[in-house]
Amino acid sequence: MTGYQAIYQRYKQQILSGNLKPGEKVPAIRVLAADLGVAKKTVETAYNILIGEGYLVSKGALGTQVNPDLQLNITKAPITVPVEDSKLQNLIDLRDNPGFFRLGIPSLDQFPYKKWLLLSGKAIRAMRPEQMLTPPVMGHPPLREAIANYVNISRGLNCSASQVCITSGYKHSIALILQALATRQDKVVYEDPGYFFGQKLLKRIVENLHYVPVDRHGLHVDYLLQHHQHARFVITTPAHHSPLAVTLSLPRRQQLLQWAQERQSWIVEDDYDGEFHYTKKVLPALKSQDSADRVIYVGTFSKTIMPAMRISYIVLPKALVNRFHEAAEIVETSLPLLPQQILSRFISEGHFFKHLKKMRALYQARRQMVLNALQQVYPTQFYVELTDGGMHVVAFLKTGNQDEQLANIWQQHQLLVFPLSAWYAGKSKRYGLVIGYTNIKSEQEAIDALRLPYQQTLALLGG
Numbered sequence: 001m002t003g004y005q006a007i008y009q010r011y012k013q014q015i016l017s018g019n020l021k022p023g024e025k026v027p028a029i030r031v032l033a034a035d036l037g038v039a040k041k042t043v044e045t046a047y048n049i050l051i052g053e054g055y056l057v058s059k060g061a062l063g064t065q066v067n068p069d070l071q072l073n074i075t076k077a078p079i080t081v082p083v084e085d086s087k088l089q090n091l092i093d094l095r096d097n098p099g100f101f102r103l104g105i106p107s108l109d110q111f112p113y114k115k116w117l118l119l120s121g122k123a124i125r126a127m128r129p130e131q132m133l134t135p136p137v138m139g140h141p142p143l144r145e146a147i148a149n150y151v152n153i154s155r156g157l158n159c160s161a162s163q164v165c166i167t168s169g170y171k172h173s174i175a176l177i178l179q180a181l182a183t184r185q186d187k188v189v190y191e192d193p194g195y196f197f198g199q200k201l202l203k204r205i206v207e208n209l210h211y212v213p214v215d216r217h218g219l220h221v222d223y224l225l226q227h228h229q230h231a232r233f234v235i236t237t238p239a240h241h242s243p244l245a246v247t248l249s250l251p252r253r254q255q256l257l258q259w260a261q262e263r264q265s266w267i268v269e270d271d272y273d274g275e276f277h278y279t280k281k282v283l284p285a286l287k288s289q290d291s292a293d294r295v296i297y298v299g300t301f302s303k304t305i306m307p308a309m310r311i312s313y314i315v316l317p318k319a320l321v322n323r324f325h326e327a328a329e330i331v332e333t334s335l336p337l338l339p340q341q342i343l344s345r346f347i348s349e350g351h352f353f354k355h356l357k358k359m360r361a362l363y364q365a366r367r368q369m370v371l372n373a374l375q376q377v378y379p380t381q382f383y384v385e386l387t388d389g390g391m392h393v394v395a396f397l398k399t400g401n402q403d404e405q406l407a408n409i410w411q412q413h414q415l416l417v418f419p420l421s422a423w424y425a426g427k428s429k430r431y432g433l434v435i436g437y438t439n440i441k442s443e444q445e446a447i448d449a450l451r452l453p454y455q456q457t458l459a460l461l462g463g
Helices: 003-016 029-036 040-052 086-096 113-125 141-154 170-181 196-205 221-227 250-263 318-331 337-348 351-377 403-412 443-451 454-461
Strands: 056-058 064-066 164-167 188-192 209-215 233-236 266-270 295-300 312-315 382-384 392-397 432-436
Touching (some): 113 337, 141 164, 141 295, 141 312, 164 170, 170 196, 170 233, 170 295, 188 196, 221 250, 337 351, 351 382, 351 392
Parallel strands (some): 188 209, 188 233
Antiparallel strands (some): 056 064, 164 312, 295 312, 382 392
């Protein structure tokens, strides 16, 4: 096959397969010839044939593009490949697809987009050539400073910017902590029930994994002391347990901190939505009560700003800073600089505090909308144990254990709830639906959504 024929066939194939779309610009003849190492006449001949057959059109000074009027019936195969774990795939679908009651997604309709775009423009215009090098592996220094100031004021911590390590999300944070500190023999304790993705991650990377039950007062510390006293790590969500949303009681906090100090163990505090509290009686972060410096604090902006930004952080005990820095230099890569710069401005200029204040009031109102709607549509099927904050509620089944079947029914109607029982690792379980409320705009919207699976729900649960 001669040169121009090969180029012709490649472009025709790409257009017919849909990889090159109508209206999409193709490289200039001179540019493509130089890139392929062929004569300009070779590319020009191929382009002329494609233009003659109607696949390309020449726009003069605007260049050459795929014919905008080209009509192709293309059925493209899915880009993603389903995972083998059906429960994991189910949660991925709930996370990534549009619908009602999505979990862990901040309010998308009330985000200050104009302010964010303004700060983005400022950050882009302020970029300098030296910032094109590899960013610091521990994170952009002004962002670390802004986060330290924020958690010291808002969550009661007492840390410096040197103790802050920027990561790309919860799973990255947990993996980095264990890579830096854990050995294969170390016992790691996780909550039961516990964050679904956290369970999946720990099962893959921890050989000596165990669980401690959670009740209405949070992590059952007496159980920990009785069965796992020699654990090296405890990973917990003390502000709002995931998924039960209960708060770890003050006596248990003190008991857990004392255990960590005596055993020289580490507590990993996952404060994923601690900013969203709706009463004045709010316990500060567990880390703020940590006089022995045994708590590793993990926070995220996925729940407060947007998941797409992929920025989380770890507040390290002072003794671990150098060790983490070394581990990060060896096993991690730096996060992109531009999002860190934008976020740094968003926090340091006061917009983040203002946004959180607005979201607290909004989420409290939207939670009540969902609770009212749930009571109106299903007054005899569910009950809710109201907690002090968070981003979701758990609608417990009053009778039966069919939450997985019920969740499947609701999901068919784009109600992206999740069965509570699937969050448990052990055999002792509670049953219900985990329901997000942060993107519900009105009580009527919630009522209309809940009525979609009404007949199927009654057929399954009775009522």
